[in-house]
Amino acid sequence: NAGVMQNPRHLVRRRGQEARLRCSPMKGHSHVYWYRQLPEEGLKFMVYLQKENIIDESGMPKERFSAEFPKEGPSILRIQQVVRGDSAAYFCASSPVQGAGSNYGYTFGSGTRLTVV
Amino acid sequence: AQRVTQPEKLLSVFKGAPVELKCNYSYSGSPELFWYVQYSRQRLQLLLRHISRESIKGFTADLNKGETSFHLKKPFAQEEDSAMYYCALPNAGGTSYGKLTFGQGTILTVHP
Secondary structure (H helix, E strand, O other): OOEEEEEEEEEEOOOOOOEEEEEEOOOOOEEEEEEEEEOOOOEEEEEEOOEEEEEEOOOOOOOOEEEEEOOOEEEEEEEEOOOOOHOOEEEEEEEEOOOOOOOOOEOHHHOOOEOOO | OOOOOOOOEEEEEEEOEEEEEEEEEEOOOOOOOEEEOOOOOOOOOEEEEHHHOOOEEEEEEEEEEOOOEOEEEEEOOOOHHOHHHHHHOOOOHHHHHHEEEOOOOOEEEEOO
């Protein structure tokens, strides 16, 4: 089991371009969470998805950001028309059941470091 | 609203010295708390959770409901403990149940 896989590890985009960040959860995990780590700040929740459903997107900026977790394939976090303030590390986590507090735990990927130039 | 506070952004100690990373929380109900560690440019890893009352890599943390704290302690710090440490609290229920609220993080540096 390869764990939670995120790609790319590093992504450089010019202002105005689109950024697509991918997250493949652990095998058997159907719950995916995205977090953002801004420079000098802690992790902030963005969105929680199950297969084909967005469960909680209360942490997502209202504009330019979207997320999906299709029936087949990885979860995608998409940022349109990126700006310098989007530069951050984006982490994905997965779990087999709902809830980070469950006995099954919560496994993080290595993150994607987005740099907007 | 629930909240996790780590008052120290940076903490430096010398090898062999005791270390305590502070975490305070606000939560209505009986909380379940975690400590995560992030070594340089690596993924976050669960260090310990309070319900298991275990010691990992020499670290322990005790939940103090009276002081609403969950401080992380180690009696003798090692250089390899240098990392970013996050205290985290899962949301209580409903659709928010899946998510974690993190503190701001504390960067621990252990000097030789």
